[in-house]
Amino acid sequence: GQSLEQPSEVTAVEGAIVQINCTYQTSGFYGLSWYQQHDGGAPTFLSYNALDGLEETGRFSSFLSRSDSYGYLLLQELQMKDSASYFCAVRDPGGFKTIFGAGTRLFVKA
Amino acid sequence: DSGVTQTPKHLITATGQRVTLRCSPRSGDLSVYWYQQSLDQGLQFLIQYYNGEERAKGNILERFSAQQFPDLHSELNLSSLELGDSALYFCASSVDNTGELFFGEGSRLTVL
Numbered sequence: 610g611q612s613l614e615q616p617s618e619v620t621a622v623e624g625a626i627v628q629i630n631c632t633y634q635t636s637g638f639y640g641l642s643w644y645q646q647h648d649g650g651a652p653t654f655l656s657y658n659a660l661d662g663l664e665e666t667g668r669f670s671s672f673l674s675r676s677d678s679y680g681y682l683l684l685q686e687l688q689m690k691d692s693a694s695y696f697c698a699v700r701d702p703g704g705f706k707t708i709f710g711a712g713t714r715l716f717v718k719a
Numbered sequence: 720d721s722g723v724t725q726t727p728k729h730l731i732t733a734t735g736q737r738v739t740l741r742c743s744p745r746s747g748d749l750s751v752y753w754y755q756q757s758l759d760q761g762l763q764f765l766i767q768y769y770n771g772e773e774r775a776k777g778n779i780l781e782r783f784s785a786q787q788f789p790d791l792h793s794e795l796n797l798s799s800l801e802l803g804d805s806a807l808y809f810c811a812s813s814v815d816n817t818g819e820l821f822f823g824e825g826s827r828l829t830v831l
Contacts, residue, residue: 642819642820644820650824651721651809651822651823651824651825652762652809652811652820652822653721653822654819654820654821657819696761696762701775705767705769705774705775706764706767706775706777707752707764707820708764708777709754709761709762709764710761711760711761712761712762
């Protein structure tokens with residue numbers, strides 16, 4: 610089976626950089642994804658890493674180390690609107706299930 | 720707008736009742752996933768369909784069932800409802816074998 614661990618809460622200041630870590634245990638691996646969810650809203654896709662290394666998309670970057678079963682989401686130049694929950698997720702080897710972590714609630718302070 | 724449509728947006732019902740939640744995936748997406756999100760909780764995978772066939776099951780209760788129809792829309796049936804079934808139910812769709820799921824806005828179920 611799969612399990613993912615991420616911190617429950619992170620607080621940071623507007624304009625700062627924050628890193629949200631995710632460690633996973635899987636029977637196989639097919640990529641690590643990150644999703645953002647604002648209160649009352651739907652999760653929206655942020656990034657996907659299938660291979661080791663850093664993927665950059667604007668202010669957001671995601672990193673994966675398959676040997677360490679570890680990844681992180683890096684948010685730069687934080688804005689108040691980045692206050693949300695962030696979920697890491699893995700797909701099973703068959704690609705049929707996407708399992709989500711419990712989520713990290715990010716609070717951005719002025 | 721993700722292109723995934725879920726109805727109803729809100730539903731209030733009583734314990735013991737049965738409800739049906741409906742999902743229309745994005746045009747061209749063959750895979751449909753159902754997730755349950757209880758208050759301040761993560762997304763619990765329930766079930767996945769691909770082109771009408773069940774492909775994967777999570778910890779879905781026996782009181783819950785789902786299907787995907789030939790037009791690719793999907794329905795999640797919840798029966799003998801209990802207070803603990805109150806949650807947001809999300810449907811997502813994907814082009815298979817990619818890392819991205821597109822989520823609908825969810826159906827908020829309240830069981831009284």
